[in-house]
Amino acid sequence: MGVGKFFKIRSRLNGKVLTVRPGGREVAVASDGAVDAQAWAIFSASVGLFGLGGTRWYIISASPAARLSVSDSWTVLDVKGASRDDHAAIQVFPNHEGDNQKWDLRRVDGGYWKIVSFADNKVLDIRGASTAEWASVQQFPDHDGTNQQWEFVLVANVDLSGSVLMAPLSSPDKAVDLRGGAALEGTPVQLYQATNAQNQWWTLIPRHDPGHSVLGENSWFMLGAKGHPGVGMAVAGASSNNGAPIQVQHLDFEPHQQWELIFAGIGDVYKIANRQSGKVLDVKGGSRDDHTLIQQFTDHGGENQRFRLYLDQIDLGSASGASGPADLPGRIADGGDHYKSG
Numbered sequence: 019m020g021v022g023k024f025f026k027i028r029s030r031l032n033g034k035v036l037t038v039r040p041g042g043r044e045v046a047v048a049s050d051g052a053v054d055a056q057a058w059a060i061f062s063a064s065v066g067l068f069g070l071g072g073t074r075w076y077i078i079s080a081s082p083a084a085r086l087s088v089s090d091s092w093t094v095l096d097v098k099g100a101s102r103d104d105h106a107a108i109q110v111f112p113n114h115e116g117d118n119q120k121w122d123l124r125r126v127d128g129g130y131w132k133i134v135s136f137a138d139n140k141v142l143d144i145r146g147a148s149t150a151e152w153a154s155v156q157q158f159p160d161h162d163g164t165n166q167q168w169e170f171v172l173v174a175n176v177d178l179s180g181s182v183l184m185a186p187l188s189s190p191d192k193a194v195d196l197r198g199g200a201a202l203e204g205t206p207v208q209l210y211q212a213t214n215a216q217n218q219w220w221t222l223i224p225r226h227d228p229g230h231s232v233l234g235e236n237s238w239f240m241l242g243a244k245g246h247p248g249v250g251m252a253v254a255g256a257s258s259n260n261g262a263p264i265q266v267q268h269l270d271f272e273p274h275q276q277w278e279l280i281f282a283g284i285g286d287v288y289k290i291a292n293r294q295s296g297k298v299l300d301v302k303g304g305s306r307d308d309h310t311l312i313q314q315f316t317d318h319g320g321e322n323q324r325f326r327l328y329l330d331q332i333d334l335g336s337a338s339g340a341s342g343p344a345d346l347p348g349r350i351a352d353g354g355d356h357y358k359s360g
């Protein structure tokens with residue numbers, strides 16, 4: 019995570035996203051509307067590894083309307099009045115480096131996280147577990163409710179373009195690969211030894227809405243085959259079934275060709291979910307063999323469904339201390355845990 023990319027922060031309870039209320043500073047949950055008030059950047063407030071050793075984070079609003087004056091450079095998620103009370107409101111406020119503006123992110127199952135105040139160990143909570151539009155967000159003692167669990171979904175922004183190489187955690191020396199490098203309709207997508215070849219790079223294609231300065235159309239991307247304009251990754255037959263293979267097709271932004279990148283851990287690890295089916299990219303059977311097909315499958319949290327993304331031309335950011343792709347041929351670090359082709 020890091021400044022340079024934006025997330026929507028989505029509730030496990032109801033799928034609504036963390037939003038700055040119009041015309042104010044208070045934070046609520048609302049339906050995804052692809053607006054700046056729903057975009058958040060994450061920036062480390064301490065040294066350490068993500069999720070280890072109590073690493074703390076600022077959660078920065080991308081909404082210009084959330085700033086109190088033109089001099090405010092960062093407006094961050096803040097426990098109002100530095101209160102330690104249960105039910106204390108959550109707002110955005112200019113950064114002053116207070117403990118009430120620092121948050122720990124603690125992993126739970128299914129790719130979700132608890133957002134925990136460093137000041138008092140209370141968690142970000144939808145008040146009363148309400149499913150209503152514009153339900154208030156507060157801090158509250160942790161009780162493991164789904165109204166206290168959140169996922170971070172990468173969203174398109176004006177600076178986000180370029181290509182990614184996807185290496186499954188189950189086979190970190192391998193990559194999602196276009197078989198034979200042939201961008202013919204129906205060519206399978208497979209697992210293969212990482213070589214840094216063009217057919218292992220996938221271009222992020224967001225649909226930008228000119229009415230919004232930060233977000234594109236929600237958080238959905240097409241994954242184009244690099245060097246082959248107009249073709250990219252899709253679910254075969256537009257299927258919603260488990261085991262449906264992934265192949266390349268002519269791209270026209272159909273739902274079975276759209277993907278959501280959901281943050282899943284240290285070092286830019288993501289799960290990659292299909293818009294139509296809600297299922298995720300999966301290395302079939304968890305195999306580590308070359309030529310194993312990539313398919314879609316219900317998310318079960320396995321390492322064959324979690325992919326480390328290496329970046330070409332773009333910066334998705336990363337946690338302090340995150341390791342880099344030193345084992346991938348022809349790749350170099352730029353000195354800031356951001357990576358590019360060598």
